[in-house]
Amino acid sequence: MDLSTYRFSQTHEWVADEGGTARVGISDYAQSQLGDVIYVELPKVGTEVTAGGKFGVVESVKAASDLYSPVGGKVVETNPALSDHPELLNSDPYGEGWMLRLEPAGAAPDTLVDEAGYATFTEGL
């Protein structure tokens, strides 16, 4: 999969610029660490999220983990498939398992890294 437009945070979320809006999800590394995802709690459309701010919870049998937005902005859409099929986070974290679409506000934090940078980061964990 081509992840050249994806940027990753150290809390294992990704953001992909889609020309005007930004799509947000969690990394493949994150889903593999969580194991079988059974529940995702996402914000309502219209909610303002901040860069690095908590926007939801992802829960696997193993643990419940907070989700942090890589960028700030207004939620314009959440993935409707996740309420019935949270396992999409495991099977396709960069595609069908996306979580939010945001109307970005402000610049992306410079702590975000590209795919290669993220790979280096997770290798060190």
Added chain:
Amino acid sequence: MTVPGVEALRTSLYDRHLALGGQMVEFSGWMMPLQYTSMRDEHTAVRERVGLFDVSHMGEFRLSGPGAEQALDRVVSNRISDLAIGQARYNVVCDGGGGIIDDCLAYRDASDQFTIVVNAGPRLRDLEHFRQVVGGGCEIEDLTLETALIAVQGPRSLDLLRPMADFAIDDVGYYHFHPGRLNGLEVGFSRTGYTGEDGFELFLPWGEAAAVWDRLLEAGRPLGILPCGLGARDTLRLEASMRLSGQDIDESTNPLEAGLGWAVKLDKGDFVGRDALVTVKQEGPRRAFIGLELEGRAIGRHGYAINDRGRQVGEVTSGTFSFTLGRAVAMGYVETASRDSENLTVEVRDSMVPARPRPLPFYKRQRS
């Protein structure tokens, strides 16, 4: 919890777990696989086919000598005197106040010899307690570090083991034990488990476990066998409402309120904790151990509050997402008056999730 400077123990299957991609975690002082592929897949393999578990971290004690039966009967809550040779029975080990030190299985190997299987976490505490109560009544040996235990669980267990065993394995009854051979190796076959499915727990010498493990995985391939980790073991036992020592039951709980009264024989003669349990029985338990079905998919986990009309009446001790039922389930203690309440909620991250009492177990297999 790790004691600083003390390294976690490894079972004799440790290298196998690594080779199979097992995610290793420390559990009760042992490095154990949490999962190999997916908890859901491993769980489903056991419910529908067959799964293989390394449970060598469990403790094994041997009690032997002419006084063994009487001595054991003083330590544990269930009746030992009428246990037949080759039979196993669930037992609770209580302290003097009726609190639960651990639960265990007691096997009678011979008229004056018993094997006790205890949990990994409280093993050393158990051993100390057994020695103290038994005194000079019989010999006690801790065989944990020389005994490997492999659990074969699931509806296809018999199909897997039958061709490899040197005796009529179908004839071994539930909660019975048979010493036999598996591909020439001496193995103890126990028709027991911690999953709610048919299956066997195989007792074998530490050094031979890896060879047996390999053969079982190989022979089980056509049956769809999967190696299974502690994660699936937990979701399976929870669906079958089997208590987890140290989590659902501990010294702050007694077997009567834990719903384990069937394993307590107050009329069998004296045993540690009996007097206290007689009092509990006379007064009626203050708490009840109940099953809950939660609305939605969020999990009510260990320690989460259970409320009745907004007032806290108890706590979840175990909770998970039941892969078999497709919903979140939990078990825990509530004040007796709230056991059937229709107004229970579990507090999950600041929200009150409606929870309906549900008879245990959550899952019961269809017996053929």
